[in-house]
Amino acid sequence: MERRTIGATALEVGAIGLGCMPMHWAYSASQQSGETALRTVHAALDAGATLLDTADMYGPFTNELLVGRVLRERRSEAFISTKCGLLVGEQHIVANGRPGYVKRACDASLRRLQTDVIDLYQLHRPDPEVPVEETWGAMAELVSAGKVRALGWCAIGARARRRYGAAAGTGAGMYDATIRQLERVQQVFPVSCVQAELSVWSREALDRLVPWCASRGVGLLAAMPLGNGFLSGTLTPGQGFEPEDVRARHPRFTADMMAANQPIVAGLRRVADRHGATAAQVALAWVLAQGRHVVPVPGTKKARWAVQNAGAAGLRLTAQDLAEITALPGAMGSWD
Numbered sequence: 178m179e180r181r182t183i184g185a186t187a188l189e190v191g192a193i194g195l196g197c198m199p200m201h202w203a204y205s206a207s208q209q210s211g212e213t214a215l216r217t218v219h220a221a222l223d224a225g226a227t228l229l230d231t232a233d234m235y236g237p238f239t240n241e242l243l244v245g246r247v248l249r250e251r252r253s254e255a256f257i258s259t260k261c262g263l264l265v266g267e268q269h270i271v272a273n274g275r276p277g278y279v280k281r282a283c284d285a286s287l288r289r290l291q292t293d294v295i296d297l298y299q300l301h302r303p304d305p306e307v308p309v310e311e312t313w314g315a316m317a318e319l320v321s322a323g324k325v326r327a328l329g330w331c332a333i334g335a336r337a338r339r340r341y342g343a344a345a346g347t348g349a350g351m352y353d354a355t356i357r358q359l360e361r362v363q364q365v366f367p368v369s370c371v372q373a374e375l376s377v378w379s380r381e382a383l384d385r386l387v388p389w390c391a392s393r394g395v396g397l398l399a400a401m402p403l404g405n406g407f408l409s410g411t412l413t414p415g416q417g418f419e420p421e422d423v424r425a426r427h428p429r430f431t432a433d434m435m436a437a438n439q440p441i442v443a444g445l446r447r448v449a450d451r452h453g454a455t456a457a458q459v460a461l462a463w464v465l466a467q468g469r470h471v472v473p474v475p476g477t478k479k480a481r482w483a484v485q486n487a488g489a490a491g492l493r494l495t496a497q498d499l500a501e502i503t504a505l506p507g508a509m510g511s512w513d
C-alpha cells in the first residue's frame with residue numbers, strides 16, 4: 178500500500194488506516210464477537226493498513242484492550258493512534274484535561290495496548306475548565322518521557338465542539354475556533370496531526386483546516402470518511418438503527434434525509450463502475466486526493482470491508498472523476 182508521512186514527523190503509515198471505534202462504540206456491536214473484531218484488525222494489517230485509530234473511551238477501554246491483543250503479536254507492523262481527555266460517566270461524557278489525569282490516562286493506555294510507546298497521542302476534546310496549554314504541556318512531557326512519539330488534536334463535529342466548549346461555526350468558518358486553539362498549543366509543543374471529519378458529504382474542513390495543516394506540515398486524519406457508512410451505498414432509507422447506534426439520532430439518517438441524499442451515492446457509484454470499484458472505495462480515494470498529508474481512517478467491524486477499504490489506496494481517480502464528485506449536491510440534514 179502507498180505510504181504517507183504523519184505531518185512533519187518521520188513517522189510513516191499506510192495511506193488508509195483502520196478506525197477501530199465501530200467495534201465498541203457509537204455503532205451497534207450486536208452479533209459481533211471479540212474474535213470477529215480481532216480478525217478485522219489482523220485483516221487490515223495484512224492489507225497494509227498500519228494506522229489503527231482507537232481511544233481509551235471506546236468501550237470504554239475494551240477497544241484499546243482489543244488492539245493490545247493484536248499489538249502483542251504485531252507491534253512492529255502497526256502505528257498506534259489513541260486518544261485521551263474524555264471520560265464516560267453514568268449519564269454524560271465529560272472532558273478531563275488536568276495534567277495529572279492525562280499522565281495517568283497515558284500509563285493506563287500503554288498497559289491496555291501492551292506496548293511501551295504510543296505513536297500518536299491525541300487530545301480527544303479540550304477541557305473547558307483547564308487552560309489548553311496546561312493539558313498540552315502535560316502531553317508534551319509524555320513525549321519527553323519516551324511514552325509517546327507525536328501529539329495530535331481532535332477537532333470533531335460542530336455538536337461535539339458546542340458541548341465541549343470551543344465555539345462551533347458552520348460552513349467556511351466552522352474550524353476557525355479550532356485553528357485559534359491549534360495556534361495556541363503550537364507555541365507549547367508541535368501538533369503533528371489533526372483529526373477531523375472529512376468526506377464527500379462533509380467537506381467543511383477543506384475550506385480552512387486542511388490548507389492550514391498543509392501549510393504547517395501537520396497531518397490530517399480524516400474521520401468518518403465514509404459518512405458513517407452512508408457513502409458506501411449499503412444502507413437503505415428507512416432501515417432503522419439500534420438505539421445505541423449514533424445514526425439513530427443523526428439528522429442525516431432519518432428515512433427522508435437518507436432518501437434525499439441518494440444522488441450522492443448514485444454519483445459515487447457512477448465513478449466506481451468506471452473503475453470496477455465500490456462506492457466506498459471511491460469515497461476514500463476522493464479523501465486521499467485532498468492532499469498528501471491526509472490519511473483516512475474508515476471504521477469497520479468487518480474484515481471484508483477493512484480489506485476492501487484498504488484497496489482504495491490503489492484507486493487513482495482522474496481529474497474528471499474528482500470534478501464529478503466535487504459537483505455532487507451537498508448533503509441534506511445537519512446538527513445545527
Ligand SMILES: NC(=O)c1ccc[n+]([C@@H]2O[C@H](COP(=O)([O-])OP(=O)(O)OC[C@H]3O[C@@H](n4cnc5c(N)ncnc54)[C@H](OP(=O)(O)O)[C@@H]3O)[C@@H](O)[C@H]2O)c1
Nearest residue numbers: 196198199400401402403404405406409457475476477478
Ligand atoms: N476523534 C473523534 O472524536 C472521532 C469521532 C468519530 C470517528 N473517529 C474515528 O474515525 C473513524 C471512522 O469514523 P466512523 O467509523 O464513525 O465512520 P465511517 O468510517 O465513515 O463509517 C463507518 C461505518 O461504515 C461501515 N463501513 C465501513 N466500510 C464499509 C464498506 N467498505 N462498505 C460498507 N460499509 C462500510 C461500517 O460498518 P460496520 O461497522 O458494520 O463494519 C460503519 O458502520 C472511527 O472508527 C474513529 O477511529 C474519531
